[in-house]
Amino acid sequence: MENKIISRKLKLLSQLMELHGENSFKTKAVANASFKLDKLPFRIIDKTELELSEQQGIGKSTAAKVWELLNTGCIRELEDLLSRTPDGILEMLTIKGLGPKKIVIIWQTLNIETIGELYYACNENRLIEAKGFGLKTQEEIKRAIEFNMASQGFFxxxxxxxxxxxxxxxxxxxxxxxxxxxxxxxxxxxxxxxxxxxxxxxxxxxxxxxxxxxxxxxxxxxxxxxxxxxxxxxxxxxxxxxxxxxxxxxxxxxxxxxxxxxxxxxxxxxxxxxxxxxxxxxxxxxxxxxxxxxxxxxxxxxxxxxHHTLPNLINYTDIKGTLHNHSTWSDGVHTLEEMARHCKETLKLGYLGICDHSRTAVYAKGLKDEQVLQQWLEIEELNKKLTPFKIFKGIESDILSDGSLDYPEELLKGFDFVVASIHSNLKMDEERATTRLIKAIENPYTTILGHPTGRLLLSRKGYPINFKKVIDACAANKVVMEINANPLRLDLDWRWHRYALEKGVLLSINPDAHRTEGLKDMYYGTLIGRKGGLEAVQCLNCFSLEEIDHYFKTRKLL
DNA sequence: TCCAGAG
DNA sequence: CGGCCTCTGGA
CATH class of the missing domain: 3.30.460.10 (Beta Polymerase, domain 2)
Structure with a gap:
């Protein structure tokens, strides 16, 4: 993430250099280098120093070349330029719809140096004066700025x-x-x-x-x-x-x-x-x-x-295990064994539910059918080694646009539990998104509904859903709802916990961890569950190993 | 994550 | 008209 921003900044700076009439060879070199940086593992320690790693299949020579390009004078000029570039210009990179090229055009032709001025220009219909900008782009940028302003100042x-x-x-x-x-x-x-x-x-x-x-x-x-x-x-x-x-x-x-x-x-x-x-x-x-x-x-x-009927709120120590986590089988950072040992030895949990991405999620290295079978073998081996700790065979199965899950029945059958969640086609209207979810909930193999709205706090509104209908469907089909514990998600929103609990729906505090450190997020899930009125007895991963094992087994028989 | 396609 | 930049959506 940070890398991306920095490399975009370098790109912007190289654009600026071009406009300032700096040595064009160097400009090209920097543009080239910063382009490549998109693909390189690197990190700027300060303005003058880059740290290039040789890992992740990047050859020494490529690393050295980029290092040299950025070290031979270019950096000094960049630094110089950086000091002359108004802060507002760099800030504009955060606006959706604005990349380095466009920002330079705006700066040059309209003499705009801050986001405030830019917003003003949009309102005055002045942005269309700049080459390459039309009414539509102007509107888009205005909307993007408004969104940024709305979430600004919030943490x-x-x-x-x-x-x-x-x-x-x-x-x-x-x-x-x-x-x-x-x-x-x-x-x-x-x-x-x-x-x-x-x-x-x-x-x-x-x-x-x-x-x-x-x-x-x-x-x-x-x-x-x-x-x-x-x-x-x-x-x-x-x-x-x-x-x-x-x-x-x-x-x-x-x-x-x-x-x-x-x-x-x-x-x-x-x-x-x-x-x-x-x-x-x-x-x-x-x-x-x-x-x-x-x-x-x-x-x-x-x-x-x-009336003395307040809930007896859940505590972090009530949590006995963790469900919905990823490993290197898909897009996780730590291996299955590392995740399991961390749960067992560091966090003293009784079980780990592993739910790597399913085959539709190609972008996240989702598991193909035969990989699922291979993973099961590894799980069985590890379970022998780690007993009494247990790894449950799970999957985060994508809910396709029509609401179906993306593995054939014979395969779904083999999992201990299935988390169903939406990752694509997020722009449905409320009605279609709701029926899509309900169809997934009605699937007999769905155990848990993952992050019900797909929201990312402060950066992405979730898809609109009819909460009541979705929760009712979960109640009717005995589907557990996830409280995604990632502090950026906290989804299901706490405002709906009470309704779900009243309907008898179990909630589950799932870290959706992609690395061992991510498991700690269950702490935030616990806090938000408390806010929603959640009790330990209503939380699936507060079940002991025996209880949850029994729960998964009997649920499948229904 | 990567690519084709649209604006 | 083609080329360019950036975002989007599908896989």
């Missing part, structure tokens, strides 16, 4: 978590020992995408400011009424709310929110929210059971808390 929970942990730890050291510092706000409620992080503290404003000033990662700060606003170097705003020892628990609860939840809570209390020893006591004063922060969304949680 994935997983990204925010890294920042929050880091800042929290560092700041704790800088504040007086007896100070409380607690994460709060949307983050505490485990909202999947965030526009800022909130902390609350009992430190005084002076102590807090002093601490913040010593944190190099917080680039600017502003004092507001009752809180301090800062911006982390990543661009994520961090707010610090100042509380005190007497009202801390109440302030924590209020800053955690959300607004709907607080309003419902106030109704229960006939007025304002009181203070307490801890949040539990505050809820008790409202005659409510303690409500976990992730459930505080103003949905049915207050109701349930008053």
């Amino acid at each position: 994935l929970y997983s990204q925010a978590e890294k920042i929050a942990t880091h800042v929290g730890k560092e700041l704790e050291e800088l504040l007086p020992k007896d100070c409380l510092l607690h994460i709060t706000g949307d983050f505490r409620r485990r909202v999947e995408i965030l526009s800022r992080i909130d902390f609350i503290t009992t430190a005084t404003e002076k102590e807090l400011l002093n601490g913040i000033e010593h944190l190099a990662s917080l680039i600017k700060f502003e004092q507001k009424d009752g809180h301090i606003q800062t911006i982390h170097e990543s661009g994520l705003p961090i707010y610090f709310f100042i509380s005190n020892n007497t009202t801390f628990q109440r302030d924590l609860l209020i800053s955690t929110g959300n607004e709907d939840h607080l309003n419902l809570l106030k109704q229960k209390l006939d007025g304002d929210i009181p203070d307490g020893q801890d949040e539990k006591e505050i809820y008790r004063k409202a005659h409510l059971d303690f409500i976990e922060p992730e459930l505080r969304e103003g949905l049915d949680e207050i109701e349930k808390a008053s």
Whole structure:
């Protein structure tokens, strides 16, 4: 990913050089080299240094040639040019529809240097003045910019978590020992995408400011009424709310929110929210059971808390195994054995479901029919070696456009379980996408419906589906729904967990891991499952090895 | 991932 | 009209 962006940048820079009338041989050399870089494993350590690896079948001579091209003077000129190139120009590369060539044209003819100016030009109908741009392209670019703006300023929970942990730890050291510092706000409620992080503290404003000033990662700060606003170097705003020892628990609860939840809570209390020893006591004063922060969304949680029917939320330690993972058989990074040993030895899990891509997914080296049989042999061998740990024979079978799975029945029969998911033809309307999914759900060999909407948070909207119909179909056909635990997906969305659970649908927290480290993503899946109200007993991979083995076997007999 | 085809 | 750039969709 990063490689691609860098090589596109190099391409852009070489275009710019051409326009600036630099030595054309060198320009060509750089253009050539940067073109080849698309295919090379490389990494820029700083602006002047490239690291070329000899692995992955790239010959030494090719590597050396590229290295030389980029090292003999070209880099210096590039660097020079880079310093003269407005930041906005490079940023334009992030807009869909704009590559190096087009950006240079826009820059040269319209003198546009930032995305803002570009957007403005689109609105003023000026972009069509540039050669090669028509009304249609102008509209496309405008739409692309709008999409970028909409997702800009938002961060994935997983990204925010890294920042929050880091800042929290560092700041704790800088504040007086007896100070409380607690994460709060949307983050505490485990909202999947965030526009800022909130902390609350009992430190005084002076102590807090002093601490913040010593944190190099917080680039600017502003004092507001009752809180301090800062911006982390990543661009994520961090707010610090100042509380005190007497009202801390109440302030924590209020800053955690959300607004709907607080309003419902106030109704229960006939007025304002009181203070307490801890949040539990505050809820008790409202005659409510303690409500976990992730459930505080103003949905049915207050109701349930008053009837003592809140779910007993799942914990990460409830997870007994993992389903839906990839290996080197398809597009994974680690071998089946490495994945299995990691599960068994490092994560102490009882089983691993391996679900490499199926034959339609050529792009992901999907398994051909006979490869499936070979993989089964390897699984059987490994199972002997690793017992009592067990690898389940699974497959992530593509749901074709008409809703069918892409292996013949005789082969599907042989799997312990089948994850069915959509990877192609994502642009269906709601009706067609829904019937496509339902047909796959009705397939007797489908055990789990994989990432139901195909969304990628902050970058791709999923295909539109009728959630109720899809969930009902899963209930009717005893199909488990995946909570894809990849922090970019978290799909099924937590807002639909309750409905699915009420219908008796089991959920499964699946990491969709393509490498051993990816298995940890089940942590994010657990958090979002908690937010959705998931209990361990309703989660397929919280089943013990014996239970899940039995589940797969009896399910197939039905 | 790669290629043909469209805009 | 051909060539060019970039995106899309199918395999």
